[in-house]
Amino acid sequence: MEGTGPESSDRPTGAPARKIFIKTYGCQMNVYDSARMADVMAPKGYAEVDTPEEADFILLNTCHIREKAAEKVYSELGRLRLLKEEKAARGERLMIGVAGCVAQAEGEEMRRRAPAVDLVVGPQTYHRLPEYVARLDNGSPGIVETEFPVEAKFESLSMAETRKTLARGATAFLTVQEGCDKFCAFCVVPYTRGGEYSRPVTRLLDEAKALADAGVREITLLGQNVNAYHGEDDAGRDTTLGGLIRRLAEISGLERIRYTTSHPRDMDDELIAAHAEVDKLMPYLHLPVQAGSDRILKAMNRKHTAESYLRLIERIRAARPDIAMSGDFIVGFPGETEEDFQATLDLVSEVKYAQAYSFKYSPRPGTPAATEEDQLAEEVKSERLQRLQALLNEQQLAFNRACAGRSMPVLFDRRGRGEAQLVGRSPYLQSVHVDDAPEELFGRLAEVVIDEGHANSLRGRIVEKAVLTA
Numbered sequence: 027m028e029g030t031g032p033e034s035s036d037r038p039t040g041a042p043a044r045k046i047f048i049k050t051y052g053c054q055m056n057v058y059d060s061a062r063m064a065d066v067m068a069p070k071g072y073a074e075v076d077t078p079e080e081a082d083f084i085l086l087n088t089c090h091i092r093e094k095a096a097e098k099v100y101s102e103l104g105r106l107r108l109l110k111e112e113k114a115a116r117g118e119r120l121m122i123g124v125a126g127c128v129a130q131a132e133g134e135e136m137r138r139r140a141p142a143v144d145l146v147v148g149p150q151t152y153h154r155l156p157e158y159v160a161r162l163d164n165g166s167p168g169i170v171e172t173e174f175p176v177e178a179k180f181e182s183l184s185m186a187e188t189r190k191t192l193a194r195g196a197t198a199f200l201t202v203q204e205g206c207d208k209f210c211a212f213c214v215v216p217y218t219r220g221g222e223y224s225r226p227v228t229r230l231l232d233e234a235k236a237l238a239d240a241g242v243r244e245i246t247l248l249g250q251n252v253n254a255y256h257g258e259d260d261a262g263r264d265t266t267l268g269g270l271i272r273r274l275a276e277i278s279g280l281e282r283i284r285y286t287t288s289h290p291r292d293m294d295d296e297l298i299a300a301h302a303e304v305d306k307l308m309p310y311l312h313l314p315v316q317a318g319s320d321r322i323l324k325a326m327n328r329k330h331t332a333e334s335y336l337r338l339i340e341r342i343r344a345a346r347p348d349i350a351m352s353g354d355f356i357v358g359f360p361g362e363t364e365e366d367f368q369a370t371l372d373l374v375s376e377v378k379y380a381q382a383y384s385f386k387y388s389p390r391p392g393t394p395a396a397t398e399e400d401q402l403a404e405e406v407k408s409e410r411l412q413r414l415q416a417l418l419n420e421q422q423l424a425f426n427r428a429c430a431g432r433s434m435p436v437l438f439d440r441r442g443r444g445e446a447q448l449v450g451r452s453p454y455l456q457s458v459h460v461d462d463a464p465e466e467l468f469g470r471l472a473e474v475v476i477d478e479g480h481a482n483s484l485r486g487r488i489v490e491k492a493v494l495t496a
Contacts, residue, residue, distance in 0.1 A: 127186020203249030
């Protein structure tokens with residue numbers, strides 16, 4: 027991967043570059059955070075490498091959402107301990123750090139269970155990585171920093187170098203909001219990321235403009251609860267996500283805007299209107315409902331009902347009739363009956379999702395649901411999940427097949443497995459495979475006629491003379 031040039035480094039002239047390997051777990055916000063971690067370490071002489079064996083500093087950026095997340099990290103740390111010992115036997119030093127939500131949740135316990143770890147840093151303090159590494163270089167026996175600092179980390183982060191942005195491709199993530207105040211009974215986010223914080227509008231516009239100037243054509247706005255965004259503009263006025271999207275749409279070179287993940291309670295009129303009126307806002311909305319039973323939704327502390335969710339989708343579709351809906355579902359929440367589960371199937375049948383994510387409930391330590399006595403048997407959760415996924419897969423296939431015969435703009439951001447094959451994203455976030463695609467289309471938008479719709483992708487062909495962006 028790309029190194030860091032002398033112009034961006036404050037290491038002594040002629041000093042060898044140090045090497046960092048970052049492994050990212052979980053959500054899109056972690057992908058964004060990992061890129062920024064690399065950015066803050068670059069001026070200190072750290073160049074990114076592709077394998078842990080090459081590195082002087084290994085950083086695991088962890089996620090606590092999935093089942094057994096902490097144990098997977100500890101298993102990886104066991105392998106890295108052996109690598110650290112091998113390097114030490116050769117007289118080489120290897121630092122190991124753990125960042126992100128598992129680090130936040132485990133804290134001092136992580137260094138106790140995995141003594142090979144030198145640094146444990148929560149998701150709100152990674153902007154101070156150079157300071158922590160300097161302390162380790164100066165002999166500190168180990169650092170654990172999992173407090174929620176008063177200062178905003180984003181105000182301490184500089185823009186990524188243009189050449190590094192170019193290397194990352196035509197699409198980019200932009201974190202606009204962090205944390206959550208909703209306290210759903212199953213979720214660890216309020217405990218690992220803290221309360222809701224929205225970044226100032228001006229900072230976001232500057233970062234988005236820099237991305238567009240570097241060749242990024244599509245930005246996905248990120249937040250644990252992204253549509254709760256309320257950031258100040260340069261006049262001190264409150265700006266909602268809908269207002270921010272309108273400002274971002276004015277940026278020259280930026281062709282597409284997406285956002286994730288949303289909460290039904292924060293889907294306001296201004297954001298719905300943006301879907302109707304802002305051409306650059308893609309017709310795809312990820313709006314998790316989690317369950318179709320009001321009894322279970324109440325137990326989850328979701329503060330919406332199945333009926334209010336369905337009426338909300340009616341309003342969104344009235345504003346943007348071609349919008350594709352995506353969602354999240356948790357199956358087997360404590361106390362869920364067959365009747366409750368059937369309510370979820372009924373809701374899915376009514377909405378007709380283009381895509382969705384579904385999971386078996388698994389307890390997260392420290393969350394209210396983890397202490398409930400009426401936990402369901404794994405075989406019950408597995409059987410229900412199979413039934414739900416069969417219905418969701420059927421809907422996704424139907425949506426993809428319905429795209430056959432249509433012409434749509436595709437942003438080509440990946441190279442396919444076949445020779446002269448490019449892969450891009452449709453407005454609905456589907457992967458679109460095109461054979462015999464000119465290489466000059468990479469990183470650009472082009473009109474594509476869809477020939478086939480499959481379970482997880484589309485296949486199409488370029489419309490002659492239909493390149494949409496330079």
